[in-house]
Amino acid sequence: MSFPASRPRRLRRTPAMRRAVAETRVHPAELIQPLFIREGLTEPRPVESMPGVMQHTRDSLRKAVVSAVHAGVGGIMIYGVPATRDESGSGALDPGGILNVALRDVVSEVGDSTVIISDLCLDEFTSHGHCGVLGPDGAVDNDATLELYGQMALAQVDAGAHVLGASGMMDGQVGHVRSVLDAAGDVDTAILAYAAKYASACFGPFRDAVESALEGDRRTYQQDPANAVEALREVRMDIDEGADIVMVKPAGPYLDIVAAVAAESEVPVAAYQVSGEYAMVEAAAARGWIDRERMILETVTSIRRAGATMVATYWAEELAGVLRAGY
Structure with missing residues (x-):
């Protein structure tokens, strides 16, 4: 018999050998921890569709951020959930609005020891749940929304955000926000562009977390899941407009997009492992159908392997602890 x-099995014999030849590694500094703060809470409130995820109070948010920083995560992404909403999402522009207050709290607590990313979008603050203001025909008015994004950006910079997460998928949002910041003399605040954000069913649990008032869908401004070339066009536009980082969202169902964007982009590429991805793993693990810890590491590793420089995931702090312990 010829052998x-x-x-290749020689390099798989032991855990030490597999670690030594691993082509892709995940480091805690590459992970971003999304966190929610809910106005008016006196104690943290669990998000039912996202086991282990909380709507925080101001006090518990401070503690959660400190804990994440101690775990070594690279960044924190803050989402605000206001007690009241209106048609224009005015709470997003208000220096006393919950998101801007939370940003100040977090900055005062941890300063520059982690990257603090704000959510630059109106959907959590509008009574209709869309990412922008509506025109007379009931559709999102792209250009009127840009004006509000500019004001929101200035409020978030004033609150101390290091990075503005432009997530609304309005045409020209990066260029408009960059021009507003530059005109105000702010040339240092970075913009994370949600460049390829798909109209995905995976966002469902997130909408529970932010108590979204959305009726209908966002298919007129978020990308069609059938399209890939369009994603590259969006990325090129955002980079040309001044994006410092571009993001693909969701991550897992769109690894081909992550890889294509990473191959073309000259700026760092982020990918967001969204609420539905999280919820599916947690639900299967709770029923004993999968090995939870292995699945978490495998899914995040696959996102890094596809080319993402950084990964936003609700498991960021937990996974950072696993990695530091030498998985």
């Missing part, structure tokens, strides 16, 4: 001279 092969090349035996």
Whole structure:
């Protein structure tokens, strides 16, 4: 019998050997922890569709951020849930609005020891749940929304955000926000562009977390899941407009997009492992159908392997602890 001279299994024999030849590694500094703060709470409130995720109070948010920083995560992404909403999402522009207050709290607590990313979008603050203001025909008015994004950006910078997460998928949002910041003399605040954000069913649990008032869908401004070339066009536009980082969202169902964007982008590429991805793993693990810890590491590793520089995931702090312990 003739045996092969090349035996790839030699490099898989032990955990130490597998670690030594691993082509893709996940480091805590590459992970971003999304966190929610809910106005008016006196104690943290669990998000039912996202086991282990909380709507925080101001006090518990401070503690959660400190804990994440101690775990070594690279960044924190803050979402505000206001007690009241209106048609224009005015709470997003208010220096006393819950998101801007939370940003100040977090900055005062941890300063520059982590990257603090704000959510630059109106959907959590509008009574209709869309990412922008509506025109007379009931559709989102792209250009009127940009004006509000500019004001929101200034409020978030004033609150101390290091990075503005432009997530609304309005045409020209990055260029408009960059021009507003530059005109105000702010050339240092970075913009994370949600460049390829798909109209995905995976966002469902997130809408529970932010108590979204959305009726209908966002298919007129978020990307069609059938399209890939369009994603590259969006990325090129955002980079040309001044994006410092571009993001693909969701991550897992769109690894081909992550890889294509990473191959073309000259700026860092982020990918967001969204609420539905999280909820599916947690639900299957709760029923004993999968090994939870292995699945978490495997899914995040696959996102990094596809080319993402950084990964936003609700498991960021937990996974950072696993990695530091030497998984």
